[in-house]
Amino acid sequence: MTATIFIDGAAGTTGLEIAERLAGRPEFTLVTLDEARRKDEAARAEALNDADFVILCLPDDAARDAVAMIRSERVRVIDASSAHRTAIGWTYGFPEVIGREGVASARRVSNPGCYPTGFIGLLSPLVSAGLLPKDWPYVCHAVSGYSGGGKAMIAQFEADRDVAFHAYGLGLGHKHVPEMQRHVGLTHAPLFAPAVVPAHRGMLVEVPLQLAAMKSLGTPAAAPDALLASLVETYRDSAVVQVREDRPDILQLRASMAPVDTLELFVFGARDGSQARLVAVLDNLGKGASGAAVQNLNLMAGLDETAGLRL
Ligand SMILES: NC(=O)C1=CN([C@@H]2O[C@H](COP(=O)(O)OP(=O)(O)OC[C@H]3O[C@@H](n4cnc5c(N)ncnc54)[C@H](OP(=O)(O)O)[C@@H]3O)[C@@H](O)[C@H]2O)C=CC1
Numbered sequence: 001m002t003a004t005i006f007i008d009g010a011a012g013t014t015g016l017e018i019a020e021r022l023a024g025r026p027e028f029t030l031v032t033l034d035e036a037r038r039k040d041e042a043a044r045a046e047a048l049n050d051a052d053f054v055i056l057c058l059p060d061d062a063a064r065d066a067v068a069m070i071r072s073e074r075v076r077v078i079d080a081s082s083a084h085r086t087a088i089g090w091t092y093g094f095p096e097v098i099g100r101e102g103v104a105s106a107r108r109v110s111n112p113g114c115y116p117t118g119f120i121g122l123l124s125p126l127v128s129a130g131l132l133p134k135d136w137p138y139v140c141h142a143v144s145g146y147s148g149g150g151k152a153m154i155a156q157f158e159a160d161r162d163v164a165f166h167a168y169g170l171g172l173g174h175k176h177v178p179e180m181q182r183h184v185g186l187t188h189a190p191l192f193a194p195a196v197v198p199a200h201r202g203m204l205v206e207v208p209l210q211l212a213a214m215k216s217l218g219t220p221a222a223a224p225d226a227l228l229a230s231l232v233e234t235y236r237d238s239a240v241v242q243v244r245e246d247r248p249d250i251l252q253l254r255a256s257m258a259p260v261d262t263l264e265l266f267v268f269g270a271r272d273g274s275q276a277r278l279v280a281v282l283d284n285l286g287k288g289a290s291g292a293a294v295q296n297l298n299l300m301a302g303l304d305e306t307a308g309l310r311l
């Protein structure tokens with residue numbers, strides 16, 4: 001028996017990439033609304049209530065409206081937007097961090113944001129293990145490809161080829177900060193400094209650590225090798241989250257990056273162990289969005305979590 005999947009927002013950047021990953025999978029039947037009906041409320045309401053699984057690839061307000069339109073108890077939801085990432089009654093769809101069983105049995109799953117996937121993937125296990133403090137004012141720098149901003153930002157970057165670096169979130173209070181704080185369990189909101197570069201996809205998320213300063217203030221601060229060993233152990237069973245034990249001199253984001261659903265984690269450490277740089281490399285449309293949605297769908301449908309993924 002196949003499960004029916006309705007992608008609301010299927011014509012958008014995330015929706016299209018989910019459909020690509022599901023194409024040719026006999027376990028699922030994809031329900032789509034044609035161009036004329038894809039924003040028609042009655043047509044959407046019918047599709048939202050008839051499907052076994054609904055995947056929301058919509059702006060936040062439209063995602064909230066879509067959830068309110070679902071009357072059937074049977075329908076299970078994966079929301080790619082940031083509307084429900086800290087909402088009560090929603091499971092945070094990061095199976096390697098919250099546990100696969102939690103996602104597999106959930107009726108409402110909120111996909112993590114692309115940047116938080118890197119930040120939480122790096123820090124959550126280390127803070128939980130007591131190797132790094134909960135109450136440190138962490139900083140997160142990140143660069144993303146422009147598809148991270150959806151159709152509008154793709155059009156903007158493709159129209160203006162002269163942008164070399166686009167720093168934003170300068171007013172602080174980026175919408176990803178609450179989920180970054182909540183799902184690592186931090187006392188203080190991290191200071192988040194995102195930027196966009198003229199590459200279609202891909203991202204690099206970094207958490208710099210002043211380990212010697214942490215220690216001098218009496219907080220836990222394990223050595224870089226111990227941080228790496230802990231990440232290796234945490235993600236030992238995952239084909240998606242890959243902890244890299246090498247320390248390359250350079251990490252590049254290539255403008256020609258092919259779609260990929262892995263999350264690669266690195267730990268760089270100063271020779272004397274006084275400082276470290278935790279770095280995550282991922283595809284904002286892979287583990288950052290569409291790949292994560294398909295992984296969560298696989299788990300919720302009782303299938304191999306990696307089916308259809310690009311690993
Ligand atoms: N892009 C990324 O890397 C990531 C995106 N996300 C999140 O996923 C969601 C989708 O993002 P993304 O695909 O990038 O955005 P896009 O703008 O590329 O796509 C959104 C789609 O939703 C459609 N839409 C908007 N309002 C409605 C509505 N009321 N009813 C039906 N369809 C509607 C849009 O229609 P139209 O085509 O007419 O504009 C568009 O096709 C967002 O919440 C985003 O924040 C999450 C992680 C990463």
Ligand SMILES: CC(=O)N[C@@H](CCC(=O)OP(=O)(O)O)C(=O)O
Binds near residue numbers: 080114145150
């Ligand atoms: C480059 C860019 O604009 N990125 C988006 C985040 C993309 C993402 O993770 O999506 P959500 O909006 O669903 O969290 C931003 O900073 O708002």
